[in-house]
């Protein structure tokens with residue numbers, strides 16, 4: 001497991017809120033950032049749990065100039081984490097979860113799903129409908145959180161992915177029954193600071209888990225396989241990894257920046273009787289499309305199943 005405090009922010013790649021190279025709509029990116037600054041200007045943001053995800057979000061908010069350090073308070077059970085976060089980002093820290101809730105307008109629940117119940121019960125008496133609560137706990141439904149708190153809450157559930165650690169994550173955001181459009185935009189502002197996001201219905205978060213939540217694992221495997229292939233055809237392991245990973249990054253960036261359909265870009269690099277079409281034919285023979293569709297489908301089903309189990313665990317003693 002990695003902890004971000006050990007990594008200098010300067011080496012963390014590009015931010016999606018800065019205008020991408022080649023993007024003509026610079027006003028659009030400027031507007032998001034200015035809008036986000038205004039939205040969060042007078043808000044206090046608290047994090048319950050300051051591990052990988054909590055720290056990535058703190059980094060994103062500060063790096064995107066959406067918050068000042070004094071607007072952020074973080075809690076954790078590990079004093080070493082709190083020290084590292086405090087020293088790295090200049091935010092306030094405490095080991096007392098209720099303190100975070102009392103001091104915050106927006107509370108991000110960033111603890112592991114299995115301790116969510118304990119944490120929500122601990123802070124419940126300080127929660128009310130004036131506070132926006134954003135849970136990123138995988139598989140924990142919004143109604144299970146309300147059930148643990150024993151009250152109605154203004155909740156938003158988000159499924160990010162691990163790439164938030166390099167500010168290139170992608171998140172699915174779903175609002176609960178008391179979350180307004182403005183609350184959703186607030187959550188979007190926060191998660192856009194560590195990549196991109198889509199607003200969807202809660203039931204689709206399992207699909208997000210199957211696609212982009214689990215997706216980095218698929219891509220790491222694909223890059224590993226491409227690097228193996230490079231070694232097979234005579235390249236060094238190091239060179240193969242550079243060639244494979246930069247090819248994935250470059251292709252994704254080109255797709256996003258041109259806005260073209262992936263099929264059109266594939267056709268652009270496929271000349272008659274050439275190398276790419278020979279390789280593509282082999283990929284199709286191997287069933288690469290079907291395999292990827294099956295992988296996302298089975299991961300979605302698995303997320304659904306684990307979510308049901310989680311819900312039963314969180315609510316079975318009610």
Ligand SMILES: NC(=O)c1ccc[n+]([C@@H]2O[C@H](COP(=O)([O-])OP(=O)(O)OC[C@H]3O[C@@H](n4cnc5c(N)ncnc54)[C@H](OP(=O)(O)O)[C@@H]3O)[C@@H](O)[C@H]2O)c1
Pocket residue numbers: 048049050051052053054075076077078081097109110111112113115119136137138159160161162213
């Ligand atoms: N990592 C991902 O790729 C990813 C993707 C999507 C969603 N998520 C969700 O994001 C949440 C956080 O994940 P993470 O990877 O950031 O986990 P993490 O690195 O383990 O961070 C959670 C932190 O909370 C601390 N903690 C434990 N009990 C606590 C308590 N009672 N009060 C306050 N803090 C407490 C943990 O300390 P200890 O280590 O001592 O327990 C840890 O430092 C999880 O619910 C996960 O499902 C993660």
